[in-house]
Amino acid sequence: GGGMKDLDSEASKAAPPVVVEAEKSLRSWKAAGLASSIFVCLCTYGYVQERIMTRPWGPNNDEYITNSMFLVMCNRLTSMAVALSVITFKKGESISPTAPMKSYMVISFANCMATTCQYEALRYVSFPTQTLGKTAKMIPVMIWGTCLIGKTYKLKDYLVAATVSGGCALFILTGSVTSSAARHADKTTSLMGVFMMVGYLAFDGLTSSWQERLFKKSNTSTWNQMLYVGILSTVTTLVGQAGARTAIPGWDPLLYSYIMALSLSAAIGQIFILITIKEFGALLFATIMTTRQFLSILLSCILFLHPLSLGQWAGTSLVFGALYYKTLSGGAGKGKKTDILARKDATIEEMQALQDGAKKDTLQRSLSEESLPETETNSKV
Secondary structure: OOOHHHHHHHHHHOOOOOHHHHHHHHHHHHHHHHHHHHHHHHHHHHHHHHHHHHEEEEOOOEEEOOOHHHHHHHHHHHHHHHHHHHHHOEEEEEEOOOHHHHHHHHHHHHHHHHHHHHHOOOOOOOEEHHHHHHHHHHHHHHHHHHHHOOOOOHHHHHHHHHHHHHHHHHHHHOOOOEEHHHHHHHOOOHHHHHHHHHHHHHHHHHHHHHHHHHHOOOOHHHHHHHHOOHHHHHHHHHHHHHHHHOOOOOOOOOHHHHHHHHHHHHHHHHHHHHHEEEEEEEEHHHHHHHHHHHHHHHHHHOOOOOOOHHHHHHHHHHHHHHHHHHHHHOOOOOOOOOOOOOOOOOOHHHHHHHHOOOOOOOOOOOOOOOHHHHHHHHOOO
């Protein structure tokens, strides 16, 4: 066994420069392809989400969507179907729950509430405001991480979180943040918009921290979690539908085609996200997601006519500057190899990729003696 490894090592060292360059080029094209796929899926998701929640529907084009929980149910049904398909055809995947159901229930409830608050926010605040507000998720994640799993964070993490919060505050205070749907309905948005975004941040932070706790304690795969969280989320939203005062949207072929596009873009985007993390790690993924958020804001400003003030552009630049600094400074060091399971900063997606059967050495990376700061992402679309 050792002799064969030595031969393989010598063969790789003796590979012609042309072959090495070809492999690097192929890897670069693969990374570009995955990044483009994530951009297309998640920018489509953002566009369709805003279109559904802020524009009128129905035969007379005068009905607005008020039942966000129905959209959440459609999303979870789609992700459940994708997970079930993968488990059926992929060897080594268990269809039985591989973690305590109570853990899945906590993730399901928190994720349903976070997604509902995210959709509801678009009834009161504009899409750029919602997207920028979501970048502040690192604050509740840090709080939940400290409370639930005893995580510790560096001063730099707190400074980045403060800068992002300051950028968001500057954005809100220097221009209009009102949703076009709210303007049509003559609603006051300041209180409800803030309430929905705070709800999103709190529940999304709980989801992330509980998932991390689950993947550290249980030998569960990504697809097993998707299946059972999807089942429980569907039950949760059905119960919510039964007690809701708002009805399921009436039949409108265009509306339901948008709802299908919303669910499919989220599910397919998640698959590309997992592939990217397995192949290239969390650093490239975090850069892609930060860029995607910025592109989503630009597209929304152009397609849905959201003029931003100079102060709002300054706040946006401050937020994304801090996020890029956090991502790039985290990957600058090169030193001893550390396995993901030994790192305090491993992202949930990395843990998922590891549990999903990826080879251990593909999820190792060269790090400095100080571990990377936690990379916040928006994978839970």
